[in-house]
Amino acid sequence: MDIMQGADTAGALNEAAWDGLAARLDDAFPRLDPVGRLKLLARHVPGPLVLTTSFGLEDQALTHLVATAGIDVSIVTLDTGRMFPETYTVWAATEARYGIRIKGFYPRATEIEALVERQGIDGFYASQDARKACCHVRKVAPLRRALAGAQAWLTGLRADQSQHRQVLAFVSFDAGQAMLKASPILDWSRERVADLVKDADIPVNPLHDKGFLSIGCAPCTRAVAPGEHERAGRWWWEQDGQQECGLHLSADGRLVRGRSG
Numbered sequence: 202m203d204i205m206q207g208a209d210t211a212g213a214l215n216e217a218a219w220d221g222l223a224a225r226l227d228d229a230f231p232r233l234d235p236v237g238r239l240k241l242l243a244r245h246v247p248g249p250l251v252l253t254t255s256f257g258l259e260d261q262a263l264t265h266l267v268a269t270a271g272i273d274v275s276i277v278t279l280d281t282g283r284m285f286p287e288t289y290t291v292w293a294a295t296e297a298r299y300g301i302r303i304k305g306f307y308p309r310a311t312e313i314e315a316l317v318e319r320q321g322i323d324g325f326y327a328s329q330d331a332r333k334a335c336c337h338v339r340k341v342a343p344l345r346r347a348l349a350g351a352q353a354w355l356t357g358l359r360a361d362q363s364q365h366r367q368v369l370a371f372v373s374f375d376a377g378q379a380m381l382k383a384s385p386i387l388d389w390s391r392e393r394v395a396d397l398v399k400d401a402d403i404p405v406n407p408l409h410d411k412g413f414l415s416i417g418c419a420p421c422t423r424a425v426a427p428g429e430h431e432r433a434g435r436w437w438w439e440q441d442g443q444q445e446c447g448l449h450l451s452a453d454g455r456l457v458r459g460r461s462g
């Protein structure tokens with residue numbers, strides 16, 4: 202596979218070449234297990250790979266696979282300043298278990314100060330615009346810095362987490378971030394992830410056992426009732442069914458999709 206097809210004279214890939222590489226990787230992924238997918242990415246992406254983790258079940262599984270397979274991936278997290286105490290405990294336990302450092306990226310102090318002055322410390326409950334403004338300052342802007350210089354962004358997204366995520370590809374070119382976006386466990390069920398976590402004794406957030414299936418910031422996450430969808434506890438007061446924080450949205454507000462999206 203000639204991944205450099207379409208490279209310019211400086212050796213960088215142009216957009217068409219990125220699209221072609223994404224398509225070839227996306228075609229290959231279904232035939233591989235997640236470690237095989239990670240190795241394929243590491244072999245063919247001509248620059249740094251970054252995994253963003255929020256220490257949820259899927260991210261913990263992916264961190265385990267990356268660390269135990271010895272794949273050269275930087276693991277980073279976005280510390281919004283509003284996370285559960287348990288999340289920090291899992292962060293520390295994960296570093297200790299795998300002997301790694303997970304780099305934290307933080308909101309700019311001046312931006313937080315302006316946001317809180319404008320809308321109050323819990324102003325995100327007031328409207329979806331206010332909530333998105335908070336997510337932007339605490340998550341989206343730090344994400345840009347976390348991904349600076351990366352050529353592939355690895356996520357623990359699963360297709361069956363929400364209706365909107367079912368359209369995602371394993372690998373796509375994210376034109377907004379100008380890098381590949383890859384989801385090596387996209388086709389795994391929550392049960393399959395939970396089995397890996399249990400079998401490998403991977404550190405997990407104890408809140409999962411209390412009904413918090415998807416864990417984000419403390420004031421914006423609640424436990425879900427039996428039978429409720431796993432992301433129903435995120436921004437539960439918003440009723441439009443588009444509960445995303447902006448990390449996985451394109452500039453026009455849509456989820457970054459695959460070729461068939």
Ligand code: SF4
Binds near residue numbers: 281325332335340446
């Ligand atoms: Fe702010 Fe809630 Fe978004 Fe966290 S999840 S950044 S507290 S609005």
